[in-house]
Amino acid sequence: MNILVCIKPVPDPDKYGDLRIDPETKRLVREGVPTVINPEDKNALEEALRLKEKLGGSVSVLSMAPEFSRDKLVESLAMGADEAYLLSDRAFGGADTYVTSYVLAEGARRILAAKDLPRFDLILMGNASADGATSHVPTQIAEWLDLPHICNVREIRTGSEAGEAGAEDCSTLQVIRKTETEDMLFAVDLPAVIAVSREINKPRLINAMGIIKARKKPLTIWSNEDLDLPREVIGLAGSPTQPGALFSPDMRRGAESLGSEMDAAADKILEIVQKAGV
Amino acid sequence: MNFHFTEEQELLRSAFAEFAKEEIAPNAARWDAENITPLDIMPKLGELGVLGIFVPEEYGGIGLGHTERVMALEEIARHSAGLAMMVFTHQLGMAAILDFGSEEQKKKYLPDMCAGTCICGLAVTEPGGGSDVAGQKTAAVLEGDSWVVNGRKCFITNSHCAGATVITCRTGEDEKGRGTFSTIIIEKGTEGFAPGREENKLGLRGSMTGELIMNNARVPKENLVGEVGQGNPIAMKEIGEVGRASMAAIATGILRGCLEDAVKFANERIVYGKPIAKLQAIQFHVAEIRCDYEAARLMLYRAAALKDEGKPASPEFSMAKYFATDAACRDARKCIEVMGGYGVVNEYAAGRYLRDAMGCISSGGTGEIQKLIVAGDTMRKFK
Ligand SMILES: Cc1cc2nc3c(=O)[nH]c(=O)nc-3n(C[C@H](O)[C@H](O)[C@H](O)COP(=O)(O)OP(=O)(O)OC[C@H]3O[C@@H](n4cnc5c(N)ncnc54)[C@H](O)[C@@H]3O)c2cc1C
Numbered sequence: 281m282n283i284l285v286c287i288k289p290v291p292d293p294d295k296y297g298d299l300r301i302d303p304e305t306k307r308l309v310r311e312g313v314p315t316v317i318n319p320e321d322k323n324a325l326e327e328a329l330r331l332k333e334k335l336g337g338s339v340s341v342l343s344m345a346p347e348f349s350r351d352k353l354v355e356s357l358a359m360g361a362d363e364a365y366l367l368s369d370r371a372f373g374g375a376d377t378y379v380t381s382y383v384l385a386e387g388a389r390r391i392l393a394a395k396d397l398p399r400f401d402l403i404l405m406g407n408a409s410a411d412g413a414t415s416h417v418p419t420q421i422a423e424w425l426d427l428p429h430i431c432n433v434r435e436i437r438t439g440s441e442a443g444e445a446g447a448e449d450c451s452t453l454q455v456i457r458k459t460e461t462e463d464m465l466f467a468v469d470l471p472a473v474i475a476v477s478r479e480i481n482k483p484r485l486i487n488a489m490g491i492i493k494a495r496k497k498p499l500t501i502w503s504n505e506d507l508d509l510p511r512e513v514i515g516l517a518g519s520p521t522q523p524g525a526l527f528s529p530d531m532r533r534g535a536e537s538l539g540s541e542m543d544a545a546a547d548k549i550l551e552i553v554q555k556a557g558v
Numbered sequence: 559m560n561f562h563f564t565e566e567q568e569l570l571r572s573a574f575a576e577f578a579k580e581e582i583a584p585n586a587a588r589w590d591a592e593n594i595t596p597l598d599i600m601p602k603l604g605e606l607g608v609l610g611i612f613v614p615e616e617y618g619g620i621g622l623g624h625t626e627r628v629m630a631l632e633e634i635a636r637h638s639a640g641l642a643m644m645v646f647t648h649q650l651g652m653a654a655i656l657d658f659g660s661e662e663q664k665k666k667y668l669p670d671m672c673a674g675t676c677i678c679g680l681a682v683t684e685p686g687g688g689s690d691v692a693g694q695k696t697a698a699v700l701e702g703d704s705w706v707v708n709g710r711k712c713f714i715t716n717s718h719c720a721g722a723t724v725i726t727c728r729t730g731e732d733e734k735g736r737g738t739f740s741t742i743i744i745e746k747g748t749e750g751f752a753p754g755r756e757e758n759k760l761g762l763r764g765s766m767t768g769e770l771i772m773n774n775a776r777v778p779k780e781n782l783v784g785e786v787g788q789g790n791p792i793a794m795k796e797i798g799e800v801g802r803a804s805m806a807a808i809a810t811g812i813l814r815g816c817l818e819d820a821v822k823f824a825n826e827r828i829v830y831g832k833p834i835a836k837l838q839a840i841q842f843h844v845a846e847i848r849c850d851y852e853a854a855r856l857m858l859y860r861a862a863a864l865k866d867e868g869k870p871a872s873p874e875f876s877m878a879k880y881f882a883t884d885a886a887c888r889d890a891r892k893c894i895e896v897m898g899g900y901g902v903v904n905e906y907a908a909g910r911y912l913r914d915a916m917g918c919i920s921s922g923g924t925g926e927i928q929k930l931i932v933a934g935d936t937m938r939k940f941k
Binding site: 350355485491492495 | 565566568569570573576577581605606607608611620621622626
């Protein structure tokens with residue numbers, strides 16, 4: 281099974297306390313905040329590696345990001361991916377989800393052309409990015425590529441695990457999609473785009489041998505000269521989404537002392553609650 | 559001049575740090591309190607690639623250098639200096655086999671040692687005084703196809719868990735009647751060989767330290783490492799470079815623990831209605847720990863880089879070991895001071911940092927011995 285995994289470098293969610301929004305430019309100030317592979321994308325990569333271990337094939341990784349994010353692709357190679365592609369160009373900057381998914385879909389096409397492959401059997405992605413959290417991109421990529429898609433997947437079953445639905449030739453997978461209230465079981469014909477949630481697996485830790493092996497694995501960086509997409513449909517220029525105001529909400533809360541007299545304080549609380557219409 | 563780690567080294571560091579956060583940090587306090595030697599973590603460290611990181615791939619290692627090796631030790635020691643002690647002494651014995659052993663010895667021992675399924679050690683110190691290396695009494699005599707070894711080693715890390723230990727023994731004397739020594743690999747289960755008492759230590763708990771007793775122990779002749787009479791130079795080279803580098807890395811890891819814990823506490827502890835981090839006296843403690851930590855790192859990684867370039871680095875490692883150990887002792891105390899009463903409560907790690915830092919003083923040679931080495935080098939170079 282040939283699998284493509286899309287990964288996005290995001291500011292480390294553990295360090296969100298250090299992120300600021302510049303009040304002038306309305307941009308995220310990322311200075312000093314380390315970048316990591318988006319956590320759910322790591323789950324997607326882990327799932328791809330497990331599928332490859334079970335069924336054979338290859339795992340390719342694709343990202344659209346500034347060139348300094350190269351190290352995140354090296355990390356995914358160290359985790360076990362076979363090859364990685366970074367789409368990096370100033371012209372891609374400022375993209376909304378619509379344009380991002382378009383460029384990624386074109387990137388996927390370009391990889392297939394370069395490798396002379398008819399298709400990826402599966403495109404795996406994280407359900408949402410930790411920074412943007414729109415969950416738009418997996419569905420949008422699938423639409424650009426005219427593939428079926430399913431999001432919020434917490435389990436993927438193949439072959440015998442899936443009973444009748446999972447033919448051994450892997451033309452079909454069984455997946456469990458979670459919703460707020462229930463789990464839904466689907467049989468998905470491949471090729472397809474599947475977006476996974478964090479509970480699907482626990483991503484492996486990388487090790488020193490993986491890092492050494494990554495040295496010899498291909499990491500290709502393509503600019504827009506390679507993709508050759510019209511300027512007006514990419515980057516900020518091609519993005520139809522106009523973000524409104526961006527600000528950090530004032531989270532300070534008013535505090536009122538109700539004194540240390542228990543009964544009086546209880547009466548006062550009751551009064552406040554009633555006044556608030558609870 | 560370039561003060562940056564490479565992209566690959568940064569990736570390695572984050573891999574080690576992530577492992578340490580998941581597998582070591584949650585257990586370190588328990589290993590210390592209950593004096594548990596976590597042998598089951600060794601195969602995991604083998605899989606991570608830490609144990610044989612400096613060993614060529616053909617012997618089961620990763621084929622990187624000592625910079626990467628001490629980087630891993632710093633990350634391990636950040637959470638458990640005791641475990642780092644076990645890991646480095648294992649590597650110390652491996653280094654002797656790698657640098658001076660025969661091809662057969664390397665093939666026989668190193669792959670299992672890289673994998674963490676066979677633990678190694680290096681035993682020099684004797685009851686007669688670790689500093690007096692020339693005064694060792696353990697003796698080996700060649701009888702037919704075997705060395706017959708008699709004597710006692712003490713303060714030996716991994717004494718009770720090693721599958722194979724490299725030991726130094728007196729095997730002859732020079733024309734002036736001074737002892738000459740050889741290094742021999744002695745395997746667990748060898749007749750006449752057994753560990754003796756195990757020490758109950760102040761710090762670096764979680765690593766085993768104890769005696770080795772050889773009572774007519776018969777060791778195959780081919781277990782000699784290097785040449786007859788070269789034992790002390792072999793042991794001193796490995797202790798001087800690999801051993802002291804490791805002790806410096808462990809002390810540097812402890813320093814980082816002091817720094818991170820002091821900063822965390824100072825930001826969380828509210829006194830006079832505001833975090834104590836706002837108090838200048840607390841800031842000064844933190845600034846001093848930071849300076850020591852940065853200086854220790856610079857000395858350590860510079861020395862390691864020299865070694866990886868194949869240059870002599872023994873005085874540099876002595877400087878790094880001496881400085882980092884002393885700094886860890888004084889800064890663990892500062893960390894405790896920042897934390898006030900909480901600093902001496904065992905739910906916090908600060909007390910462990912102090913005990914571990916003290917534990918580093920004599921291993922790899924005491925501060926006095928480091929100063930003798932540095933002084934000797936300095937008297938020559940700055941004449
Ligand atoms: C946790 C731990 C693990 C260890 N692991 C190992 C191991 O795996 N293998 C191994 O071989 N050894 C090991 N050692 C032993 C260590 O190498 C010795 O403790 C060290 O060499 C000092 O020897 P000693 O303890 O006998 O002290 P001594 O040599 O008796 O020294 C006592 C005091 O005299 C001072 N002194 C001695 N000589 C001089 C001098 N010439 N000038 C000035 N001052 C001097 C010392 O600095 C010290 O203050 C370990 C020790 C510890 C604490």
